[in-house]
Amino acid sequence: MSTLHNISENQKDIKLGPIATLLVGDKGGQRLIMALIALAIIFPFCNLVFPQDSFLHVSTYTLTLTGKYLCYALLALSVDLIWGYCGILSLGQGAFFALGGYAMGMYLMRQIGDRGVYGNAELPDFMVFLDWKELPWYWFGFDQFWFASIMVLVVPGILAFVFGWLAFRSRVTGVYLSIITQALTYALMLAFFRNDMGFGGNNGLTDFKDILGFDLQSSSTRSALFIASALSVVLGYLISRFITTSKLGRVLVSIRDAEMRTRFLGYKVEYYKLFVFVVSAMMAGVAGALYVPQVGIINPGEFTPIYSIEIIIWVAIGGRGTLFGAVIGAIAVNYAKTYFTGAFAELWLFMLGGLFVMATLYLPKGIVGFVRDIKQGDGISNRFYLLFKNKVSTKLSSKGSV
Amino acid sequence: MKRILTSLICIFAFSSGVLANAKIDTSIKHPDLTQAIESAALAGGHANELAKPTKNISLSFEELAVSLIKAKYSAKKDILLDIAEINDPRVLPFIQSILKGELFYIKKTKQLIYRELQDNKKYLVTSALNNTQLGEFKKRKLKKVGINNNLRGEIKTIIARIQISSQDSNLRKQAALEILKGANETFLSLINLAISKETDASISEILVTAQSIIHLQSQESQKRLDAIKVLHGSLYVESRNALSLFINENNASVSEEIKQELIQAQEALLAIDKLVKFNNVAENIYFGISLGSVLLLAAIGLAITFGVMGVINMAHGEMIMLGAYTTFVIQQLMPNHAGISLVVAIPAAFLVSGLMGVIIERTVIRHLYGRPLETLLATFGISLVLQQAVRSIFGPLNQDVITPSWMAGTFSVNAGLELTFNRLYIIIFSLMVLAALALVLKKTLFGLQMRAVTMNRPMASSMGIRTGWVDALTFGLGSGIAGIAGVALSQLTNVGPNLGQAYIIDSFMVVVFGGVGNLWGTLVGAMSLGIANKVFEPMAGAVLAKIIVLVAIILFIQKRPRGLFALKGRAVED
Numbered sequence: 001m002s003t004l005h006n007i008s009e010n011q012k013d014i015k016l017g018p019i020a021t022l023l024v025g026d027k028g029g030q031r032l033i034m035a036l037i038a039l040a041i042i043f044p045f046c047n048l049v050f051p052q053d054s055f056l057h058v059s060t061y062t063l064t065l066t067g068k069y070l071c072y073a074l075l076a077l078s079v080d081l082i083w084g085y086c087g088i089l090s091l092g093q094g095a096f097f098a099l100g101g102y103a104m105g106m107y108l109m110r111q112i113g114d115r116g117v118y119g120n121a122e123l124p125d126f127m128v129f130l131d132w133k134e135l136p137w138y139w140f141g142f143d144q145f146w147f148a149s150i151m152v153l154v155v156p157g158i159l160a161f162v163f164g165w166l167a168f169r170s171r172v173t174g175v176y177l178s179i180i181t182q183a184l185t186y187a188l189m190l191a192f193f194r195n196d197m198g199f200g201g202n203n204g205l206t207d208f209k210d211i212l213g214f215d216l217q218s219s220s221t222r223s224a225l226f227i228a229s230a231l232s233v234v235l236g237y238l239i240s241r242f243i244t245t246s247k248l249g250r251v252l253v254s255i256r257d258a259e260m261r262t263r264f265l266g267y268k269v270e271y272y273k274l275f276v277f278v279v280s281a282m283m284a285g286v287a288g289a290l291y292v293p294q295v296g297i298i299n300p301g302e303f304t305p306i307y308s309i310e311i312i313i314w315v316a317i318g319g320r321g322t323l324f325g326a327v328i329g330a331i332a333v334n335y336a337k338t339y340f341t342g343a344f345a346e347l348w349l350f351m352l353g354g355l356f357v358m359a360t361l362y363l364p365k366g367i368v369g370f371v372r373d374i375k376q377g378d379g380i381s382n383r384f385y386l387l388f389k390n391k392v393s394t395k396l397s398s399k400g401s402v
Numbered sequence: 403m404k405r406i407l408t409s410l411i412c413i414f415a416f417s418s419g420v421l422a423n424a425k426i427d428t429s430i431k432h433p434d435l436t437q438a439i440e441s442a443a444l445a446g447g448h449a450n451e452l453a454k455p456t457k458n459i460s461l462s463f464e465e466l467a468v469s470l471i472k473a474k475y476s477a478k479k480d481i482l483l484d485i486a487e488i489n490d491p492r493v494l495p496f497i498q499s500i501l502k503g504e505l506f507y508i509k510k511t512k513q514l515i516y517r518e519l520q521d522n523k524k525y526l527v528t529s530a531l532n533n534t535q536l537g538e539f540k541k542r543k544l545k546k547v548g549i550n551n552n553l554r555g556e557i558k559t560i561i562a563r564i565q566i567s568s569q570d571s572n573l574r575k576q577a578a579l580e581i582l583k584g585a586n587e588t589f590l591s592l593i594n595l596a597i598s599k600e601t602d603a604s605i606s607e608i609l610v611t612a613q614s615i616i617h618l619q620s621q622e623s624q625k626r627l628d629a630i631k632v633l634h635g636s637l638y639v640e641s642r643n644a645l646s647l648f649i650n651e652n653n654a655s656v657s658e659e660i661k662q663e664l665i666q667a668q669e670a671l672l673a674i675d676k677l678v679k680f681n682n683v684a685e686n687i688y689f690g691i692s693l694g695s696v697l698l699l700a701a702i703g704l705a706i707t708f709g710v711m712g713v714i715n716m717a718h719g720e721m722i723m724l725g726a727y728t729t730f731v732i733q734q735l736m737p738n739h740a741g742i743s744l745v746v747a748i749p750a751a752f753l754v755s756g757l758m759g760v761i762i763e764r765t766v767i768r769h770l771y772g773r774p775l776e777t778l779l780a781t782f783g784i785s786l787v788l789q790q791a792v793r794s795i796f797g798p799l800n801q802d803v804i805t806p807s808w809m810a811g812t813f814s815v816n817a818g819l820e821l822t823f824n825r826l827y828i829i830i831f832s833l834m835v836l837a838a839l840a841l842v843l844k845k846t847l848f849g850l851q852m853r854a855v856t857m858n859r860p861m862a863s864s865m866g867i868r869t870g871w872v873d874a875l876t877f878g879l880g881s882g883i884a885g886i887a888g889v890a891l892s893q894l895t896n897v898g899p900n901l902g903q904a905y906i907i908d909s910f911m912v913v914v915f916g917g918v919g920n921l922w923g924t925l926v927g928a929m930s931l932g933i934a935n936k937v938f939e940p941m942a943g944a945v946l947a948k949i950i951v952l953v954a955i956i957l958f959i960q961k962r963p964r965g966l967f968a969l970k971g972r973a974v975e976d
Contacts, residue, residue, distance in 0.1 A: 089775045163956075170960040175714055175774045179910050180956050186907050187952040190945050305907065309716075309782050316779060349790035356783020360776040361769055 022241045028324040028368065029241060033234050039066070040230035044223030060219045063226050064294050065338065069331045070229040071291040074236045076314045076330035077323060078283035081240045083312070084321030085249065086276050087256035089174075092181035093284050094308035095188050096156035098298065100285025102192075103155055105205035105298040106139060107148030108216075112209050125207070126200045136198045145212055152289040153282045160281030161274065168270035168277075173259065182305045189303030204299025211293050222294070229290045233327065236283050240323050243276065252276055313352070317359045319366025328367060463488050464531050467496065467514055471507050475550050482553075486560045494564050496530060501557045505530060505547045508539065517544055559588060566596045571605065578608040582640050585612040587619075611636050615644040623659045630666045635673040637681070637816055645671045681819045686936045692825035694932025695832035696894065698925060699887035700905045701912035702832075702839060705924040706880035707759075708913055711856070711873065713767055714778040717785035718909060719902025720792075721881040724758060725751035725888020726897045727792060730801045741806035744889070751885035758788075759881025763874045771873075785902070793899040800896040809893060828890050835886060840921055842879070852876050911955050917965030926966060931955075 023030050043066060046058040075097050082088040114121035118128040123135060141147040163184060167177055195201035214221040243249050251272050254262045263269045292298045301307075311330075318329020333355070340348045363370055461469075466485045473481055482500075485493055499505040499516060507514050508527070515536060517525040524538040549557065558580070565577030578596075581589050593613045600606040614629035614636075630648075633641045649667050652660050700722060707715045715721075729747040736743045762784055770777045809827060812820040843849040854862040855872045863869045891901065908931070916927025931951060938947035959965075 089778075166957070166960045170963055172959055172963045175778070176914060176959065176963060178714075178775065178778065179914055180959055183907060183911060183952050183956055187949045187956075190949050190952075194945055306903075309779070312779060313783075346790070346794060349786045349793075353783040353786030353788075353790065356786070357766055357780045360780040360783075361766065364776070 019238060022238055022245060026241065026324075028322065029237065032324040032327055033237065036070075036230045036234050040227045044226055047219055047223055060222050063219070063222055067222070067226040067229045067294045068291060069334050070226070070233050071287045071294070072311075072314065072334050073327040073330040074229070074233050074287035074290070075284050075311055076318065076326040077233070077236045077240055078280040078287065079311050080315045080318075080320060080323055080326035081243065081283070082276055082280045083315060084323070084326070085244050085256060086252045086273060087259070088273060088277060089178045089312065090181045090277075090280075091178045091305060091308050091312065092183075092185035093280070093311050094305075095185035095303055096160060096281040096284035097288040097291070098188070098192075098300075098302035099156045099159065100152045100288030101292040101298040101302060102199060102205065102288075103142075103148055103151040103285070104289035104292045105208075106142040106151075106199075107145060108208040108211060108293060109205050110139070110143040111211065112207065115209055116207070124200070124205075126203065127198070130195055132198075139198065149289070152285050156281040156285035156288075157278050160278045164274045164277040165270075168273045171270075182308070185303050185308055186305050189300050189305075192300035192303060200299070202300070204297060204301075205292075206297040206299070208293065208296055216293055216296070225290065225294050229294070232286055232290060236286070237323060237327070239279070239283070243279065244323070248272065248275070310352075313356055313359065315366075317355060317363065317366055319368030319370075322366070322368045325366050325368035332367070463490050463492065467531060468512065470500075470547055471512055471514070475548075475553055478549070478553060479556050482557060482560055486564055492531070494561070494568075497557060497561055497564070499530065500547055500549060501554065501561065503546060503549075506544045507547060508536070509543055509545055514547070515544070558584065559592075562589070563592055566592065567599075571602050574600075574602070575605050575608070578605050578612070582608055582612040582615070582638060585615045585640065585644075587616060590616050608638075611638055611641055615640060618644050618648050623663065626663055627666065630663060630670050633674075634666075634670040635677050636670075637674065637677055637819075642671065642674050642678075645674070681816070682940070684815075685819060685821070686940065687933060688821055688825070690933030690936035691929065692829055692932070693936055694929035695829045696887075696891065697905075697908055697912050697932050698928035699828075699832045699835060699890050700884070701909040701916075701924050701928055702836060702921070703880040703882070703884035703887065704909045704913050705916075705918075705921060706839075706883070707877055708910075708918065711876055711880075712774060713771075713877065714774055714781065715767075715877075715880070716778055716782040716906065717762065717788060718781075718881070718884055719904075719906035720785045720788040721755040721759060721884035721902070722888040722891060722905060723792065723897075723899065723902040724755045724788070725885030726803070726892040726901055727796065727801070727888070728754045728885065729889045729892040730796075730803050730897055733804060740804045741808060744806055744809075744893075747889045747892075748886055751889045752882040753885075755885025755888065756878040756882030759884075760874050760878040762881075763877035767877065768870070768873070789899045789902075796899075798899060800898040803892040803897050805893055824893055828894065831890055835883060836921065836925060839879075839883065843921070848872075848875065911952070914959060914965055915955050917967035920965075920967045923965060923967035 023033070043058050043063055046056050047060060047063050050057040052059075075093065078096075079090065079093050082090060109124045112124065116125040116128075118125055120128045123132060127135070142151070163181075167180065172180065191197055192199055192204075193202055199205065208216055210216050211221065211225075214224070216222075244252070251262065251267055255267075255269055255272060259269055288298075288302075310333075314330040314333045315326045316329070317333055318327065319325025336351070337348065340351055359366070365372070461484070463485060466481055466488070470478055470481055482497065486497065496505070504516055505514060506517050506527075513536065514530040515527045516530055517527050517539070520526050520538060522538075524540055525544060527536045527539050527544070528534070529536055562577045562581050565573050566581070568574055568577070581593060585593075589612065593609050593616070597606055597609045597613065600609060610632060614632040617625045617629035618633070620626060620629075626648075630645070633645055636642075645667050649664060649671070652664060655661070655664075700719075703721065704715065704718050707713050707718065728751040729744065732747045732750055733740065733743045736746070762781070766780050766784065767777055770780060805824065809824045811823050813823065813826075814820045843853065851862070851867045851872050852875075854865070854867060855869050855876075859869055862872075888901070891897075891905070895901065895904075912924060912927040912931055915931060916923030916925070934951050934954070935947055938950050941947075942950060
């Protein structure tokens with residue numbers, strides 16, 4: 001209570017802009033945004049300005065890889081928004097991500113034009129291959145960037161709206177909701193694997209050439225995409241922060257902690273849930289749309305239920321319900337994944353599985369919660385920390401005495 | 403369930419009725435049949451017992467066989483016909499080997515032989531006449547007893563002729579089917595003769611069908627009409643083909659007689675189509691039930707861990723996988739006893755998966771009760787570890803699990819409907835497991851304690867039940883049953899590290915659809931999902947059928963968030 005009071009006093013004293021107001025009292029968020037903005041400036045700068053053999057040079061590979069992590073970070077943010085603040089454990093968030101990705105992929109596919117293998121200006125390669133005569137109706141408009149960008153938001157949004165409306169209205173909650181979201185992404189995966197769907201079937205959409213007329217392979221385009229990813233993480237963070245600190249955010253938290261009680265207090269729980277679910281789906285869609293041009297492929301594998309569950313673990317490890325924890329978790333776990341699948345491919349699944357178990361058993365609040373506990377001097381984490389610290393200090397002192 | 407059973411019984415009753423009908427038809431509506439048989443008997447033909455003496459009959463089998471080597475193609479035919487008339491067990495394999503191109507002779511000595519390729523690129527040679535080994539020969543020392551296409555047809559007839567008069571009814575049936583496939587004028591006398599001697603109803607039915615197909619091309623209107631009547635509703639592919647051929651050929655005809663026949667033929671064709679459709683439905687339902695019982699096996703364990711304990715075990719699929727791998731390992735340990743090893747594998751898989759379940763419960767899940775979402779994540783982690791462990795130990799490829807001979811094979815309900823045994827066994831097996839589980843839950847002390855802990859943990863605990871152990875054993879039981887499901891699945895699908903993944907979502911769907919904490923609900927859920935899947939499949943394709951079912955479940959859960967058979971109670975939440 002006292003901290004809240006302090007904040008309002010501070011606000012009286014200094015006139016703050018709307019964005020700064022959001023970040024008051026959120027040290028982690030401030031640091032994260034600083035870091036992201038710094039990253040968005042330094043990485044592309046180092047990539048473009050310094051020559052390849054320079055010590056300060058950041059390779060395009062690293063740039064793209066980090067850009068990919070940033071997309072995952074945005075995706076993790078969208079999960080934290082619904083899971084951390086509203087208790088909706090969606091095991092189908094990957095579906096929204098993939099749908100956003102497909103919307104962008106369709107635009108990129110149309111940009112190829114007659115440079116495809118078959119040189120057909122009207123039809124993407126896979127349609128020529130399948131002997132389709134004309135573009136299906138749902139591909140119309142995707143040659144325009146603005147249309148594709150709208151679809152990136154609208155398609156996941158509509159799916160989330162319909163699905164959420166059905167699910168939340170009939171009060172499907174908790175575990176049941178998790179399982180049917182998983183069924184949703186599973187069904188979509190099966191559907192997208194079909195060639196008849198008109199989304200490239202098994203192979204998905206790939207072989208992209210350029211975006212808005214810029215070559216996708218060039219470092220400058222990659223840098224621009226990187227900056228866009230970093231900025232959208234910042235933007236996503238601010239939006240999430242705006243939602244969670246608003247009055248609506250308070251209601252969401254109360255739904256998370258005691259849904260029935262909130263309903264009995266007169267709140268229309270399903271509308272709150274629906275709102276935040278749709279927003280989160282749109283964020284996931286944007287993440288997917290930024291992911292596809294950087295990675296260069298989108299295929300039905302992205303719908304696999306396991307990927308969706310993996311997203312949950314990023315958030316759980318980073319720290320559920322903190323927003324910046326989700327970003328940290330996504331980047332940390334994916335960095336580890338890239339490293340370990342390269343170094344010890346066999347071990348990675350053991351490690352990931354172990355992480356799941358350890359995180360749920362011993363790190364219920366994630367990395368962020370762990371650090372916080374230590375700082376505040378309480379919780380199991382602190383006990384571990386003290387134990388460790390004492391051991392180290394006794395060792396040091398014993399060494400010192402010798 | 404009752405309804406399903408009744409419909410199944412109806413199907414059986416109906417199809418056997420159809421068969422009976424066909425038989426009556428032949429005997430009543432074929433006054434000329436006996437005549438035909440008599441005439442065939444008079445004509446003699448080349449069938450064994452009625453053969454008239456030919457010029458070469460004095461020669462022995464050996465002499466005739468050796469004369470094949472030098473004979474021209476045209477002469478070979480006569481020799482073969484003569485050989486066929488000798489009553490000797492060596493005759494049939496001998497003639498068959500000629501057809502397959504397996505009969506050779508040694509150039510120098512003119513001995514007829516079969517050969518077998520050895521490791522040293524030489525051939526091990528066995529005499530075709532007295533089965534003695536003649537040693538190893540090089541390839542160029544041997545020559546094949548050649549035949550041409552014309553002769554090939556003849557030999558087929560000869561083989562059919564020998565087989566149809568064999569003592570073994572299986573062999574006769576094969577021969578009859580072979581005759582049915584190639585039914586033409588040349589077989590007619592043979593068929594007539596065979597019908598007159600045949601005692602087995604199913605074989606004579608095939609023969610009568612073949613006879614009618616031939617009669618369909620006859621010049622006499624009455625014969626054709628009778629043939630059409632026999633073929634009415636006959637389920638052999640050949641009858642359908644013959645009828646539509648008949649209709650196509652005579653479509654343009656103006657004669658009144660033929661028009662009458664055409665109408666009859668069309669009706670017969672319609673009846674066939676109707677029966678085929680009926681067969682398809684029956685087959686789909688059978689497949690549906692067998693898929694349902696697979697789902698049932700996979701989901702019963704989940705119904706316990708998820709339904710009774712409220713634990714979401716994402717590693718459930720891996721318990722199934724462990725069971726399948728246990729089957730594989732046990733088969734490796736006793737490689738010559740596929741059947742016994744499968745029986746041994748059932749308790750072994752139960753123990754392996756059950757033990758793993760108890761370990762997981764004691765080390766991880768115990769700490770997470772009341773936090774279902776965290777349990778989900780932790781068990782998912784365990785599933786990844788188990789998958790990778792199996793992949794590291796056994797390799798990423800699918801393992802080959804042998805199906806014992808008694809599991810293979812089919813039984814035919816009627817000519818168009820053949821059901822495989824392994825599916826039937828799985829249906830029975832899954833129902834047995836369900837019954838056993840229901841018995842454990844209702845009749846044993848452990849079951850009683852388990853239900854008590856589920857209903858009211860603190861109260862059960864204060865009555866002296868060790869709730870911790872009951873939890874562990876319950877989880878072990880659920881996992882163990884998953885292991886048993888793995889044994890069954892090893893007979894149906896590939897055994898690989900991803901085996902469990904394929905079934906986990908379906909199992910959850912079954913439990914959620916049927917209602918949590920209810921074995922009856924699991925049974926109904928599994929069967930309806932299985933049948934729905936297989937009924938949609940022919941209409942929409944396998945993948946789309948699955949999507950339709952998934953979407954249907956998602957919609958269904960909106961209507962009844964707690965499943966078909968929800969536990970009634972006052973608890974609104976948690």
